[in-house]
Amino acid sequence: MEMLLGDAEVVAAARRLRPDEDVADALARVAWSVVAEPGDAVAGTLIGELGAADALGIAFGGSRQGTFALLDAAGSGSRALSEARKRWRPRADPRAVRDALRSAHDVGAALLIPGDPHWPHALDDLGVNAPTVLWVRGRAELLVAEPRASLVGARASSGYGEHVAAELAGDLAATGTVIVSGGAYGIDGAAHRAALGVSGATVAFLAGGVDRAYPAGHQSLIRQIAAEGAVVSEPPCGAAPTKWRFLARNRLIAALGHATVVIEAGWRSGSLNTAGHAAALGRPLGAVPGPVTSAASAGCHRLLREYDAQCVTSAQEVRELWGMGAGSSSSARPVDPDRIRLLDAMSTRARTSVDELARRSGLGPDRVRALLGLLELEGEVQRDDGGWRRIPAARGA
Template sequence: MMDRLVADRDTLVAVRGVRPGGDDAAESIARAAWSVLAEPGDTVAGALIEALGAVEALTLALGTSVPRTGAAVGSELAARALSEARARWRPRARPGDVRDALCRARDADARLILPGDECWPTAVDDLGPGRPSALWVRGDPELLVRTPRVAIVGARAATGYGEHVAAELAGDLAATGAVIVSGGAYGIDGAAHRAALGVEGATVAFLAGGVDRAYPAGHQRLLQRIADEGALVSEPPCGTAPTKWRFLARNRLIAALGHATVVVEAGWRSGSLNTAGHAATLGRPLGAVPGPVTSATSAGCHRLLREYDAQCVTSSAEVRELWGQSVAAPEDGAHDPDRVRLLDALSTRSRRTVDDLARRSGLATDRVLSLLGLLGLEQVVDVDEAGWRRVPTPAPR
């Protein structure tokens, strides 16, 4: 394919973000071609690329010779596996499809991110041969390497309780510097993305199809906003339709990118449990939000807590503890239990009235006003006509 694929140099420059030299151009084209040829998570393709490099692996993949086991490609890649893989790849080995993918990316203002780039998320390398050969990004690719990153996932058919909790967690975390990672779906995913954007925080959505295809269609405006203010990311190239398999495959990237994964609501057989399983396999901290024992949409979370050693999380502070960012020790005078209760009642995302804070904290209104005055002097809280909120503080990098 390499000798038949002639990519327009301006197109290649547009999707790579830099003017590639000879070797980089060949590598870019080869990895773009691999994203067309192989389905996400194809471990045969991954092992071949790891052993030979993307360019030579592409030549071998589309050739006729079959290397002996234990030769250059390594003992784990048997001749039979390669032969079967070639049968999968060859129907897609059309240079025009690779050119179309690059042109679609250029038209969608998408970038092609490769291993070794400054914005390549090395966290996904933990997937081994199942790691992506490249990533297509609309938006800010720097968010893929900004820290900390937390994956918040859950049911599409979420309840009001679940969406509320997801929004509270995502909003508080994003307001203090965390990147919210999710899948752009209805329900919990959408609530998490919206909350992050609502506090002018950072969010990344992994899509099962190309980054130029808004799916689900009802999230077209949300996904466009994420592309404008955050990042849309996909493993398949532009123009690719989402499929059930690709949804499951993209879950491993969500789990790999997050320093921790939190499942807010999930049914007994929810796809979110697939993401949780990847997180557990990768050794990423896993949290689950409990719900009513009578709620089918929380049955999966309770299963994670009981069977998969997930940590019970009920606040953004507990989510931070998953990746080791424990709450700082209180300063002198900050041990006042009334102060702690009031701080717990405050939100970094929603403004609350004095009466609401008194109800949430269980403190008298006069006591709330007195403490708010002190916290205001310390610039821990601020106020406007809508009420009081806790001032977000940047997370340590």
């Protein structure tokens, strides 16, 4: 922390975003957004108990009585902190903090931290997995406006799905509901456009930095949302959208909405991940039925059957969800998030070293080696003298 406060360029960049405040806490939180992946529970525990600045000191070699005790209370301990330090150290560079702040200033993004008037307390329900900061382009006040509906669905949507998404989002937005989604192709895009089309409010959560419009085909849409609504991200400016960050982003979409509605989704759609977060948080969950012969609606039918989601066919039925309890979550086998992050960091062509994979994934080198061993046994990765690479999936798989 002393290194950050002693760097005049870093402090100056922070003051441009928060000119009227003591920048120490904001700088510490920005540093955490750089070194830790979204939803890092060890980071969240330390910050929650010690504050962002003191937690940063503990993270990079300091000690404090009771640190391991508070981590033990959260279900971890000294080993968890040791592993976390290995994840964080490769990213501990004041220049990355400075670059994130500069890029945010260049694109007109605001830095939102807990305690700010527009900080969305709904996200605090995520506990130790809550975000440390949020980067916002546009109308930050929409994050606390009410009511808010999270509308999500498949990227590879059908005409039916996009029609329903537009009908629901347009009706809801026209009557004052903030439409929350992920800015992706398909259902997300249809929902955002419909909200903008009736001069309504919409919020798009991105998996990468708010200075990087993704997907590329939605650059114009994301610019419009930034101008008329709000574009929000948890990773700092400059951060690339990765598979893990998309999954982590989904928890924010679920937490911000007063209810989550899945409009169209395949059997293994990422939208089911958002639905799972909504159910775990106690948020009402709805699903739009489709033709029983449509693979594009199989995930929605699964939610209706396994998650006790409410059947939604109109905007009025979405509004009725506000006063309802959440459905129960299914007992599907969880996927190891570290595995997703590591595979996402690998290429099918170029060989990559363990140290570079640790830096890209945010995992400790020992954890990377352990996972690589398992993935090699499962035929997912291959090693040679040049390093590790991912084995391409067979066509049709």
